[in-house]
Amino acid sequence: xxTIKGPAIFIAQFIGDVAPFNxxxxxxxxxxxxxxxxxQLPTNDSRFIDLQKAAESKTYxxxxxxxxxxxxxxxxxLSTHLQGQLVAVNPIYDQLFDGFAPEAYRNNPKARQExxxxxxxxxxxxxxxxxxxxxxxxxxxxxxxxxxxxxxxPAGLVDTAFTELGKRWEPILNTFDECGxxxxxxxxxxxxxxxxxxxxxxxxxxxxxxxxxxLYDPSHFVLQCLDYLEYIDIYxxxxxxxxxxxxxxxxxxxxxxxxxxxxxxDRAGRFRSLGDGQVDFKSIFSKMAQxxxxxxxxxxxxxxxxxxxxxxxxxxxxxxxxxxRVTDKAFDDFSASGTDNNFNRKILGFD
Numbered sequence: 033x034x035t036i037k038g039p040a041i042f043i044a045q046f047i048g049d050v051a052p053f054n055x056x057x058x059x060x061x062x063x064x065x066x067x068x069x070x071x072q073l074p075t076n077d078s079r080f081i082d083l084q085k086a087a088e089s090k091t092y093x094x095x096x097x098x099x100x101x102x103x104x105x106x107x108x109x110l111s112t113h114l115q116g117q118l119v120a121v122n123p124i125y126d127q128l129f130d131g132f133a134p135e136a137y138r139n140n141p142k143a144r145q146e147x148x149x150x151x152x153x154x155x156x157x158x159x160x161x162x163x164x165x166x167x168x169x170x171x172x173x174x175x176x177x178x179x180x181x182x183x184x185x186p187a188g189l190v191d192t193a194f195t196e197l198g199k200r201w202e203p204i205l206n207t208f209d210e211c212g213x214x215x216x217x218x219x220x221x222x223x224x225x226x227x228x229x230x231x232x233x234x235x236x237x238x239x240x241x242x243x244x245x246x247l248y249d250p251s252h253f254v255l256q257c258l259d260y261l262e263y264i265d266i267y268x269x270x271x272x273x274x275x276x277x278x279x280x281x282x283x284x285x286x287x288x289x290x291x292x293x294x295x296x297x298d299r300a301g302r303f304r305s306l307g308d309g310q311v312d313f314k315s316i317f318s319k320m321a322q323x324x325x326x327x328x329x330x331x332x333x334x335x336x337x338x339x340x341x342x343x344x345x346x347x348x349x350x351x352x353x354x355x356x357r358v359t360d361k362a363f364d365d366f367s368a369s370g371t372d373n374n375f376n377r378k379i380l381g382f383d
Contacts, residue, residue, distance in 0.1 A: 033321055033358040038329035039351035040070030040108045042275065045333050046340060047077055056080045056096070060103035067348040070108040071100060072168065072330050075155060076115065076132075083110075083151060086158035093161035108328040109273060111168040112155045113218065118148035119204070120172030120197050120224065145200075152204045160211035166272045166327060167208065168247050171197065171217050171225040171234065179226075190233075197224055198237025205241045216247040216273040227258060228266060245272040249332065250311045251279035255301035257289065261315055268323035275332040276351055278309030296336035303334040305343035306350040313354050321356045329355060 041063050043053075052058035056079065063071055075083040086093045100107050114132040121129050121141065130138040137144040152169065159167050174193040178185055201215075208215050217225050217234075225231050231246070238244050248271045253260035264271065281301040286292065291299040303309070317329075331347040333340050377383045 034324050034326050035358050036274070036317070036320055036325060036329050036355050037108075037327065038070065038355055039068050039276075039348045040072060040106075040328045040330040041066075041068045041344060041347070042072040042074075042111065042330050042332045043080070044074040044111065044113070046344070047074070047080070054079065056099055057103070060100055060105055063344075064103045064105055066345050067352065068105065068331075070106045070328050070330065072108045072111060072328075074111045074113070075151070075158070076112075081110070081158075083112075083154045083158055086161060087154035088157075090161045093158060097162050107162055107164065108330055109164055109166050109168050109216075110155055110159055110162070112152055113168065113170050115148045115151035115155075116169030116217075117172050117223075118144055119152065119200050120174050121145070122174050122177055124177050125173075149200070149204060153207045156204075156208040156211040156213055159208075159213045164213060166214045166216050166245070168216050168218060168273055170220060171201070171223045173222060173224045175224050176222055176226075193224065194233050194237050197234060201234075201244075202238045202241065205238060205243045208243045209241075213243070214245040214272045215243050216245045218247040218249055218252075218275070220249070220252050221256065226252075227256060228263060231267075244270075246270045247273040247275060249275035249277055250313075250316060251275075251277040251303055251309070251334075254279040254281050254309070254311060255289065257281065261312070261319060264316070264319045264323065268319070268325070271323075271325065273327055274320065274325065274329055276306060276313070276329050276347070276354075277332040277334060278304045278306050278311050278313075280304055280309040302336055305333065305335040305338040306331065306347040308335070308338065313350075317354045317356055321358050 043059055046053050048054060052062040073081050075081055081096055086096060097107060118129060118132055126141055133144045133147055137147045155167055174197060175190060205215055219225055219227060219231060225234055235244060246267055250260040253263060283300045287300045296302050329351050331351055333343040333347060335343055
C-alpha cells in the first residue's frame, strides 16, 4: 500500500487580479504558508504557466517547476478543464462556451475545437517536460441538452454522439500515451462523461485506451445520488487523480436533484467547503489506501457560503488529518508462527 501524497490545492478558483492570487510566486508562498505541499495548475492563464512554451521548451518547464519547488511545493498535475470542454460542444452552447477560448477563435466552432485539441496536445508534452504522469480535463459534451429523455431521443442519437466523442479524443489520448501521461477525465454533470455508465460507453469508443483514466471527485456524485464509495471499488484501477471536494444534498418537498433553476445557495444539492458537507471522507481515504492510490489528495474549493481563504486554510488541515499513513506490517504479526510448508501441510492433513 501507498500513503497518499498531500495536501495539495487546485488554484483555479483562487486566481484573481489581487495579490497574492495574481502571480505564481505569490500564490506559491500563500499556499505553502497554509501547509500545502502540492499545487495543481490550470493552464489557461499565462501568469502562472504558458502552456505552449512549457510544451516546446524543456528549459522553460524546468524554470516553472523550479519556481514552485523553491517554495517547498510540487506541481501535482496540469489542468485543461476549459480547453477539454471545447473538444466537444453541442451547438446550443456555442455562445456560452466561446468565452473559454481566445477571441480569435470565437464565433467559429471549428477553429475553436482545433485550438482546444492543440491545447490538449501541448498539455501532454508540457506534462512530460515537467515530469508529471497524470493530467486533469473535461470530456466536453454533445448530449447534455438531451440528458433527460423528453422528447424521446431519436434512435441511435447517443451512440452517434459517443462515436464522435471517441473519434475526437482518441488522437489526443495517443499523444498523451507517447508522452507517458494519463488523461484523467473529471466525471462531472454537464459533460458526456458524468457517471460510470457514460464513462464505460466512452471507453468502448476509444478501444479501452489505457490512458483514458479518471479524476475522482465525490462531490459530483453526492449531487447525483450515486454511490461514490462503490464507484471506487468498481473503477479504482482507472482512478489516477483525486479532488477532495465536499457537497451536500438536502431534498425537500419542493426540489431535488434538478434544483428548480435556483442559484447555488438555494439548491438542494450544493458544494461545500471541506468538512461542512456530507461526504464520508474517512471511508474514501480508507479505500484509496486499500487500493494503493499513488497520487495526490488535491483540495478543490467550491462553496456558496464560506470565504475561499477560510476554505483553503481549513482544507489543508482537513486533508492532512485524513491522509492515512499506511502500515508496513500486519497488526497480528506478534502472534505469527513463522513459515513452514511442511507444518502447513500437516495441519491440513495432507501428510
